[in-house]
Amino acid sequence: xxxxxxxxxxxxxxxxxxxxxxxxxxxxxxxxxxxxxxxxxxxxxxxxxxxxxxxxxxxxxxxxxxxxxxxxxxxxxxxxxxxxxxxxxxxxxxxxxxxxxxxxxxxxxxxxxxxxxxxxxxxxxxxxxxxxxxxxxxxxxxxxxxxxxxxxxxxxxxxxxxxxxxxxxxxxxxxxxxxxxxxxxxxxxxxxxxxxxxxxxxxxxxxxxxxxxxxxxxxxxxxxxxxxxxxxxxxxxxxxxxxxxxxxxxxxxxxxxxxxxxxxxxxxxxxxxxxxxxxxxxxxxxxxxxxxxxxxxxxx
Numbered sequence: 001x002x003x004x005x006x007x008x009x010x011x012x013x014x015x016x017x018x019x020x021x022x023x024x025x026x027x028x029x030x031x032x033x034x035x036x037x038x039x040x041x042x043x044x045x046x047x048x049x050x051x052x053x054x055x056x057x058x059x060x061x062x063x064x065x066x067x068x069x070x071x072x073x074x075x076x077x078x079x080x081x082x083x084x085x086x087x088x089x090x091x092x093x094x095x096x097x098x099x100x101x102x103x104x105x106x107x108x109x110x111x112x113x114x115x116x117x118x119x120x121x122x123x124x125x126x127x128x129x130x131x132x133x134x135x136x137x138x139x140x141x142x143x144x145x146x147x148x149x150x151x152x153x154x155x156x157x158x159x160x161x162x163x164x165x166x167x168x169x170x171x172x173x174x175x176x177x178x179x180x181x182x183x184x185x186x187x188x189x190x191x192x193x194x195x196x197x198x199x200x201x202x203x204x205x206x207x208x209x210x211x212x213x214x215x216x217x218x219x220x221x222x223x224x225x226x227x228x229x230x231x232x233x234x235x236x237x238x239x240x241x242x243x244x245x246x247x248x249x250x251x252x253x254x255x256x257x258x259x260x261x262x263x264x265x266x267x268x269x270x271x272x273x274x275x276x277x278x279x280x281x282x283x284x285x286x287x288x289x290x291x292x293x294x295x296x297x298x299x300x
Contacts, residue, residue: 127193
């Protein structure tokens with residue numbers, strides 16, 4: 001059973017996808033659709049931005065999604081097929097498109113609304129994130145729950161990597177505790193406390209925008225960050241996607257559910273190898289491939 005995985009925010013880098021587009025000119029339709037919906041030149045954002053410009057939420061989210069979808073389309077042109085999809089945070093939107101749940105245009109409409117709402121919420125409430133390494137997620141939760149300032153575990157990435165989000169004071173408070181526990185603390189260069197309650201204003205705004213989108217039942221298995229397993233109820237996707245903005249990313253639970261369902265081959269689409277690395281740290285006896293270039297397609 002083959003699962004297509006889709007990268008999240010933070011994996012972006014200037015120039016990503018350019019080589020793939022040059023090898024497959026027909027992929028321009030992805031960037032053209034995105035540019036039309038965004039009202040901005042998506043290729044310029046992906047290929048010509050500085051690191052700082054590309055890292056902005058309103059740029060990173062549509063850029064990473066476009067790159068992921070383009071990589072998938074290139075693979076499909078070579079005959080690639082899959083049985084299920086999953087994404088990490090932002091990656092869920094490429095996964096929705098890949099599953100047939102939304103059209104390409106609606107995927108960009110959703111990500112435009114999401115990225116704009118999240119950037120504005122981050123501007124209004126100061127928050128940040130950090131990755132905690134070499135310590136069990138249960139201990140990360142315990143430390144966060146005991147903190148005086150707001151901080152929470154928000155990304156369950158692997159058995160030894162959990163991302164936390166909260167106020168700068170909350171992150172600083174628990175960072176000292178984690179260092180005493182011999183855990184490694186890596187501050188993340190992000191604009192806000194994503195997947196935490198500090199993003200509630202963004203979730204509320206996004207929900208209203210998402211209600212205008214038509215969602216179809218997926219043609220393959222769809223695994224959800226919110227539930228940590230296969231999603232089977234698609235009756236209110238706007239509410240689920242709004243909840244997704246303020247809920248933890250339960251990626252390790254998703255991986256366990258996929259393997260239990262028979263998944264033994266994971267193919268990551270999008271810039272970098274972040275998800276491939278997380279799968280490697282979490283599951284054994286699986287095949288891992290990441291597709292971010294024309295050359296990588298030879299591995300399928």
